[in-house]
Amino acid sequence: MPELMGTTGLVLDEPLLWKKGKRGRTAFSMPRRDVEPVPVDPELTGDGPEFPDLSEIEVVRHYTRLSQWNFCVDAGMYPLGSCTMKYNPKANEKYAALQGFAGAHPMLPPGLAQGVLRLMSELEGLLAEITGMDAVTLQPAAGAQGELAGMLLIHAYHRQRGKVRSKIIVPDTAHGTNPASAALCGYRPVAVKSSHDGIVSAEAVGEVMDEETAGIMLTNPNTLGLFEEDIRKIAETVHSKGGQVYCDGANMNAVMGMAHMGKTGVDVLHLNLHKTFSTPHGGGGPGSGPVCVRKHLEPFLPAPRIIEEDGKFRLSEDYPQSIGRLQCFYGNFGVLVRAYGYIRAMGPKGLKNVTRLAVLNANYIRESLKGSFHLPYDRPSLHECVFSDRFQRAAKVTTLDIAKRLMDFGFHPPTIYFPLIVDGAMMIEPTETESKEEIDLFIEAMRSVAEEADKDPELLRTAPHRCKVRRMDETGAARRPCLAG
Numbered sequence: 094m095p096e097l098m099g100t101t102g103l104v105l106d107e108p109l110l111w112k113k114g115k116r117g118r119t120a121f122s123m124p125r126r127d128v129e130p131v132p133v134d135p136e137l138t139g140d141g142p143e144f145p146d147l148s149e150i151e152v153v154r155h156y157t158r159l160s161q162w163n164f165c166v167d168a169g170m171y172p173l174g175s176c177t178m179k180y181n182p183k184a185n186e187k188y189a190a191l192q193g194f195a196g197a198h199p200m201l202p203p204g205l206a207q208g209v210l211r212l213m214s215e216l217e218g219l220l221a222e223i224t225g226m227d228a229v230t231l232q233p234a235a236g237a238q239g240e241l242a243g244m245l246l247i248h249a250y251h252r253q254r255g256k257v258r259s260k261i262i263v264p265d266t267a268h269g270t271n272p273a274s275a276a277l278c279g280y281r282p283v284a285v286k287s288s289h290d291g292i293v294s295a296e297a298v299g300e301v302m303d304e305e306t307a308g309i310m311l312t313n314p315n316t317l318g319l320f321e322e323d324i325r326k327i328a329e330t331v332h333s334k335g336g337q338v339y340c341d342g343a344n345m346n347a348v349m350g351m352a353h354m355g356k357t358g359v360d361v362l363h364l365n366l367h368k369t370f371s372t373p374h375g376g377g378g379p380g381s382g383p384v385c386v387r388k389h390l391e392p393f394l395p396a397p398r399i400i401e402e403d404g405k406f407r408l409s410e411d412y413p414q415s416i417g418r419l420q421c422f423y424g425n426f427g428v429l430v431r432a433y434g435y436i437r438a439m440g441p442k443g444l445k446n447v448t449r450l451a452v453l454n455a456n457y458i459r460e461s462l463k464g465s466f467h468l469p470y471d472r473p474s475l476h477e478c479v480f481s482d483r484f485q486r487a488a489k490v491t492t493l494d495i496a497k498r499l500m501d502f503g504f505h506p507p508t509i510y511f512p513l514i515v516d517g518a519m520m521i522e523p524t525e526t527e528s529k530e531e532i533d534l535f536i537e538a539m540r541s542v543a544e545e546a547d548k549d550p551e552l553l554r555t556a557p558h559r560c561k562v563r564r565m566d567e568t569g570a571a572r573r574p575c576l577a578g
């Protein structure tokens with residue numbers, strides 16, 4: 094195979110332990126018996142399970158190899174657009190594991206949880222500063238839950254003003270969770286088409302905005318990796334009809350330190366700490382989707398809230414207009430510790446550099462690959478860029494084939510078939526933590542795949558060739574998930 098392995102997360106075969114066992118081999122040495130043997134009640138013994146006999150190193154190697162089948166950002170580049178699969182400093186793992194944090198019981202009285210509460214309070218302050226918003230809740234445990242919280246806040250706001258509204262505007266470049274969160278809150282999502290340059294215009298919003306519409310959910314930067322440049326005008330349009338502006342800020346790594354979101358007319362914004370602010374994520378692990386609001390929405394924030402009085406911190410339930418609790422306890426607290434450590438270590442300059450590098454890397458890839466793959470929106474992007482399989486269609490090679498073939502080169506595929514407005518989309522987000530050398534390897538792999546599509550399309554259609562499993566029944570996996578084994 095001609096592939097140049099970018100990374101080698103792929104161990105190609107590993108037999109079952111049963112195949113490796115050798116009768117009589119053991120993994121431990123018991124001390125010599127120095128007491129008389131006592132017969133064991135035969136009812137308690139009998140035939141045990143047929144476990145294989147193995148040495149310790151065989152077991153260690155077996156499980157270490159299996160663990161390497163799971164592709165992770167510590168093993169190689171993971172350019173999954175919108176997901177920000179970046180390297181997370183290990184120092185933050187250490188802070189999250191500190192006994193006082195990791196062992197804090199959720200029912201600790203505030204007097205014994207001052208450090209925990211202080212960290213949360215300070216983190217709220219840091220996030221308010223980064224976003225330019227007035228108040229923050231750390232309760233939502235994921236981006237999508239942050240969106241739901243935001244919708245509930247907007248709903249509470251309208252209810253307090255005497256008229257609940259029924260619709261919410263969601264552009265076609267929004268993240269997929271946006272319309273779902275709006276619907277979960279009882280709103281009917283109203284789609285707005287983005288214009289030919291990939292962003293939403295204030296005119297298009299003006300055409301659908303009315304007094305039945307609670308507001309707009311704008312993903313910014315949007316899923317094409319573009320900044321919604323009209324955001325101020327859009328906000329004015331929505332506000333003029335009494336609506337509220339929700340910004341999905343999950344991809345803050347594209348704008349932090351550069352854009353003051355609070356000045357763009359946004360009323361509510363959520364962040365994904367597990368994307369921008371250090372926490373290894375994916376696979377359904379814990380996340381954190383803090384919600385930041387302007388002053389007028391603060392009374393509705395989830396309770397309890399952390400307050401400081403005379404240098405002491407406590408949780409207060411005294412918020413009669415609050416939308417209530419979003420979860421019982423802060424089970425995702427470790428994510429907050431990592432984010433706090435990350436922000437404090439980076440400082441304002443460091444965070445600004447994260448943005449700069451994330452944007453630079455994405456644009457480097459965009460420019461380098463635009464001869465090989467079709468670029469539907471050919472303009473500078475922020476932290477990610479979106480290609481399509483249009484150039485490869487003549488050879489009957491699809492985005493799925495390209496993604497599968499890329500795995501043979503040792504890279505995780507990018508996000509595919511999203512955003513929906515690009516047919517056969519490949520959404521690439523390199524993040525700021527990849528070196529130029531690694532990005533060049535990725536570009537080289539992508540170019541090789543494009544050449545192969547011309548010369549030997551069957552090679553792509555039957556890919557991957559080097560992975561443990563080949564093509565899977567993805568519809569079956571989604572419809573009939575078998576999570577047990």
Ligand SMILES: *Cc1c(COP(=O)(O)O)cnc(C)c1O
Binds near residue numbers: 238382
């Ligand atoms: C990841 C993402 C979300 C959803 O976040 P989860 O934590 O996975 O629920 C929402 N919006 C955008 C733009 C995202 O990138």
